[in-house]
Amino acid sequence: MIRITRQTDYGIVLLTHLAAHADRPYNAPELASEAHLPVPMVAKILKLLAREGLLDSHRGVKGGYSLARLPEDISMAEIITALEGPIALTECVGESGLCAHEPVCPSRSNWHVISHAVRRALEGITLAEMSQPLPAQLVTLGGRRAAATTDANGTAQAAPLNA
Amino acid sequence: MIRITRQTDYGIVLLTHLAAHADRPYNAPELASEAHLPVPMVAKILKLLAREGLLDSHRGVKGGYSLARLPEDISMAEIITALEGPIALTECVGESGLCAHEPVCPSRSNWHVISHAVRRALEGITLAEMSQPLPAQLVTLGGRRAAATTDANGTAQAAPLNA
DNA sequence: GTAATCGGTACCGATTTGGTACTGTTTTAC
DNA sequence: GTAAAACAGTACCAAATCGGTACCGATTAC
Numbered sequence: 001m002i003r004i005t006r007q008t009d010y011g012i013v014l015l016t017h018l019a020a021h022a023d024r025p026y027n028a029p030e031l032a033s034e035a036h037l038p039v040p041m042v043a044k045i046l047k048l049l050a051r052e053g054l055l056d057s058h059r060g061v062k063g064g065y066s067l068a069r070l071p072e073d074i075s076m077a078e079i080i081t082a083l084e085g086p087i088a089l090t091e092c093v094g095e096s097g098l099c100a101h102e103p104v105c106p107s108r109s110n111w112h113v114i115s116h117a118v119r120r121a122l123e124g125i126t127l128a129e130m131s132q133p134l135p136a137q138l139v140t141l142g143g144r145r146a147a148a149t150t151d152a153n154g155t156a157q158a159a160p161l162n163a
Numbered sequence: 164m165i166r167i168t169r170q171t172d173y174g175i176v177l178l179t180h181l182a183a184h185a186d187r188p189y190n191a192p193e194l195a196s197e198a199h200l201p202v203p204m205v206a207k208i209l210k211l212l213a214r215e216g217l218l219d220s221h222r223g224v225k226g227g228y229s230l231a232r233l234p235e236d237i238s239m240a241e242i243i244t245a246l247e248g249p250i251a252l253t254e255c256v257g258e259s260g261l262c263a264h265e266p267v268c269p270s271r272s273n274w275h276v277i278s279h280a281v282r283r284a285l286e287g288i289t290l291a292e293m294s295q296p297l298p299a300q301l302v303t304l305g306g307r308r309a310a311a312t313t314d315a316n317g318t319a320q321a322a323p324l325n326a
Numbered sequence: 327g328t329a330a331t332c333g334g335t336a337c338c339g340a341t342t343t344g345g346t347a348c349t350g351t352t353t354t355a356c
Numbered sequence: 357g358t359a360a361a362a363c364a365g366t367a368c369c370a371a372a373t374c375g376g377t378a379c380c381g382a383t384t385a386c
Contacts, residue, residue: 331383331385340375340376
């Protein structure tokens, strides 16, 4: 599946929300409520993003988080790297000498090509693009679900999305 | 890390090996030995690849495996899809209605853009390219494949989106 | 008919992931 | 200057996933 972790998934949703409402500041509970995600998880992720420099944090009573840069200047690659570490599809792509098969593995070097291609693809998508409604023609699989429920208010639904 | 599983990693190594020695057939123990991978794991992966149609299998005493198609006609995307299922970075990209947040999630639809970008990048790399020693200049950070070699293959480029 | 090889499935331990809790530290408000 | 609100750090746990193994049946060469 080429998975990213749910943490990263959440993180991108949160950043997208922040980008779409850049005018106001957010603290963790507010963001969790509006994104319909569990509060502790949101807090955890926001801390990480702040430490990685993608968010500015402000302590104290009226504290909260805000984007450290313009959404146009934050790429998916950056976000994923911040939340999951360097973008590499396999373990042997990182440093050298870690893989016991290295002297033998015929395709080791070529993994760089793949990882690099993926990284490039992710660098080409900015947070600003993610927070826009939709490029329209790219949503190939039918635009189902236009009018959703009316309970778009707060009260942290959260609903763990296993199912 | 945007991880693929080790199983997929092994699978690609095995396919690469087969592509580089397409003249002769291989059975599981032979391949395991030459690739320096555990035999049971190799057997398991080869079974999977055969069922998915990437390998032809031959039972019986002199049985074994061989590539079902030419290495030039097998893309990384196909291999990864065979071993891990559809290429999608998150759970909500697949079918509809799976994600409880779907009516609310602001970036759900845009996930398609990301997954699609990654898929395109992987479709642009063939098994034949992986089994070549190394195009040398591709290892660096330059955009992949300036001209040279078997250019103009029909498939996609990396980073197809804007940017 | 026998041996070699693939095919399928079930199983287990270890790791990772998702999620929670608790204890600071900083800043605003009164 | 004290209290409350919010971020910061870390430790912890349960569940899912992953890597790996074992077993038995089906098929084919000789």
